[in-house]
Amino acid sequence: MSGHHNETFITKYIFSQDHKMIAKQFLITGMIMAILGMLMSAVFRVQLANPGESSILYNLLPGGWVNELGALSPDKYLALVTMHGTILVFWVLTAGLSGTFANFLIPLQIGARDMASGFLNMLSYWFFFIATVILVWSIYVEGGPASGGWTIYPPLSALPQAIPGSGTGMTLWLISITLFVVGSLLGGLNYIVTILNLRTKGMSMQRLPLTVWALLVTAILGVLSFPVLLSCGLLLVFDRSFGTSFYLSDIVVNGEVLHHLGGSPILFEHLFWFLGHPEVYIILLPALGIISEVISVNARKPIFGYKAMVASILVIGFLSFIVWGHHMFMTGMNPFLGSVFTFTTLLIAIPSAVKVFNYLATLWRANIRFTPAMLFAIAGVSAFITGGLTGLILGDSALDINVHDTYFVVGHFHIVMGLSAIYGMLAGVYHWFPKMYGKMMNKNLGYVHFWGTFICAYGVFFPMHFLGLAGLPRRYYENTAFPMFDGLTDINSIITFFALSGAVVQVIFLFNFIYSIFKGTKTVQNPWKSNTLEWTTPIERIHGNWPGDLPSVHRWAYDYSKPGAEEDFILQTVPLKEGEKEEH
Amino acid sequence: MNLIQNRALKQLLWIGIGAIVMFFAGLTSAYIVRRAEGNWVDFILPDWFLVSTITIIISSILLVFTSKKIKRDESVFQLIFLVFILGLLFAFFQINGWKVLTNQGVFLTGEGSNVAGSFLYVITLSHLVHLVGGLVALFITAIKAKRNRYNKDDYLGLELTIIYWHFLGLLWIYIYVFLKYF
């Protein structure tokens, strides 16, 4: 469906069916939500460093969230923690990461004019947009937004009497997430069908860049796991609004004996985590796909072990469905079941290790060009190593007994998601910015952003492991109630210092991003001298991507520094020379 | 509509169907897990649900004829419209089934309810909600058929509707058998 049709402002920028525009819609919305989510974390970090005191940052909060002394109220602390988690896991790392890069890269890297259905794609963004509006609105309703943790376990999330946020705020949260999931599914359907059907001539599955493989498996994970979250949420809606007892039983709250009988909160946990675990791989796999691409291009070397990398993506995708119980070791489940989940969870370490070693081998004897994107990609590998290793502790049920729900967990998941996945996302933004906007981002600002972020981020999250091993639980408004935690105040202050500093450093990135869109230096055709197809499209993006015929592909994506070639890269569209063998 | 587009749109539908299957898999797994914990009331499914099952099977058979007819370039409007009516009847029979259940003391919620009843209502209601989507699709294809928009070389919209409707029928048979024997 190439070619030209009349575009109005509305069809070009608002209800666009062009995958590149939709990608940018996801990116901008994701970035705005990231700012909101990070501001929330700045606020609650200030509370943790200076418990019970007032702060100028609290002026950002809706009225009623602080008490007469200016201190943040405890249930609103939990509201902030809940919304921070929800926004970052779903809005930033799922929609902002997959929504942006799947939409942008898939048609370009496989040589297609657009997604299989531009209409469904457009719908996927607008469902996401409405979900966003509803979620932000929920912050301001009476009782506040959902406050039971982003994991919203009932009965806490089902009973407004137990915490105010479980009233209207939680209802809006459920509506918002339903719309979000529908939007994600619409997107995921498109990604799968487009990759399977619309690859250009010569683009076999073995010639696909790793980014596309990662996005394909991610989309499949989403289609299989997000609907279960919907069924989980549907039963919660019935318990909350229609008095059923799917998850609720034996409850007396605020002096009132409730009628619910026979329900089990553990049923909720099973259904929730059946999505919840694949969800973190839905977040991680695209980031690793981007990291693979960025490292290879900037190392001027093929990604080492392409087949092994594809296999590890597939294995991680498959295993991610059978490990969910490791979030539930302490629920009183049958110990045998716990053993099974320990076994499957520790297995996932194997393909993860394979990926890390392949990245190291790619860097070995490379000729590294340090673009800001490359710096973030390498940092992403470091975070994957660090965070992945602590996963071995948490995945071991016996060890989980003493670290479950402590800061050890908070450290672990922030390092794998908040560092590794975000670094992958930032690497993607820096790397594909010229393709998205036709301009270059400022390199030196990028360097400053990177080093500031790298130092502050490890400064925030590494110390958390010690807090956890000292027994400090997560989601605690303050630690002063327990003398055993008195010695930890210094660590908390250090974490808050790095958190606030890190937040300020991101301003440099935001400035660079916005400035460069309007005033950045114009890019050249192929600024990174990359092999993949997106760099063969015109700098000024057009509908249908290529002005003439679609390109034909003659080789895989990783012929960098191939012996016998004129330059240290060979576009995928270049036919094999006489006697040249194709690599895989 | 070229062949690749056709194939892609059909695959979009199939994968969407896969997603819906996972939704019902979540609900039926919850049912199985909860049932194993006891305090579960077994009851007999009213006959209305057997009637609705037969109705939806008939409607699928009619759609098979519809498929054959359009491939012979014959008019399909009446058949599609008939299936639409059968779809409405299906919904009517479901609602009657719920009424009988309520009279028997099986409630969704409230005094005297049991989670077995709650599951039954939630699962059958979810199916009905998805069926409404099918009814909308049938209505639209019926109108297009009346306007002779389909011919033997181009009937993708009709084909997609037929696939979806067959899926709804199969899904209902699965739910019916599941609820009857589990």
Next chain:
Amino acid sequence: MTNILIALVVLLAIVTLVQLTRVSELLGELKKQDVNEVTDEDNKTQGFLMLIIGMGFLVFVIWQMIEWNHLLLPEAASVHGQEIDVLMRFSMTLILVVFFIVTPMLFYFSYRYRGNKQNTAYFLVHNNKLEFIWTIIPTIVLTGVIIFGLKTWDKAMNVDTSDSQEIEVFVKQFQWLARFPGEDNILGKSNFQLITPTNVLGIDEEDLNAEDDKIVREVHLVVNEPVVLKFRSQDVIHSAFLPHFRVQMNCVPGLSTQFAFTPTKTTAQMKKEEGEDFEYVLLCNKICGAAHYNMQMRFVVETQEEYDLWLAKQKTISDKLLTQK
């Protein structure tokens, strides 16, 4: 007023940044250089930074380990806890060894292979032997970890509780309570529908077994005697976390859960080792509402004699009922 000043400062900072960036780009144009091209100089600088800051990160990790080691929980004060500590030491050592080998490699390679125009990368596509090695070695190591872990888990979870002292731990927003079964060693029946302000645990007062039960606000245990804690929650999911004993178990309304363990160190002993202020404590470890951070119950481990003295002083349910009448 302050808000306006802050906004002005922010605006000024933005304008300054814009101008600085414009200036640097214009200068680049004058020099006929692309400011945004990554030069060999850049690679050298960034490569060095990778080495220095990367190693700095490792130094930071070591510093934390040394500086904060004393803050970590003391050695486990229970039988199964000691097994867990052995597994933890083993696992931590393993991951630290891997971390301190692989991370420096990453940063060193980044430095060592920093690029310049004269170099060419080595076109290495794959090596099946290497893939096999670094798949099989983690597999073997992890098999060992799994077996060790499952053995420890089994020891913690599958405990013979036939001789254990049963104690009910009851939790609600935002308080812990405990109930001892008394002479008959049987806890009286309870039902959430019986909960009232005077019958906080919802005990069936008709049940004869309940008469000698004792409701307490702190739990005393006899050292080296096995106990099984039986958990019940009234409202939302809470989690009973006794970090010093390596005990944790969710308390779920509608379900009964339990954890069996044997304490090995008296409170008096811990006070000698960790300081006079030491107390064993039960914390809530699952988000449960506003005061989630402030729910605690004191646990005391003592000798049999001290325990007997303490228990004798606690009122039974029938005592309490009598005094109410």
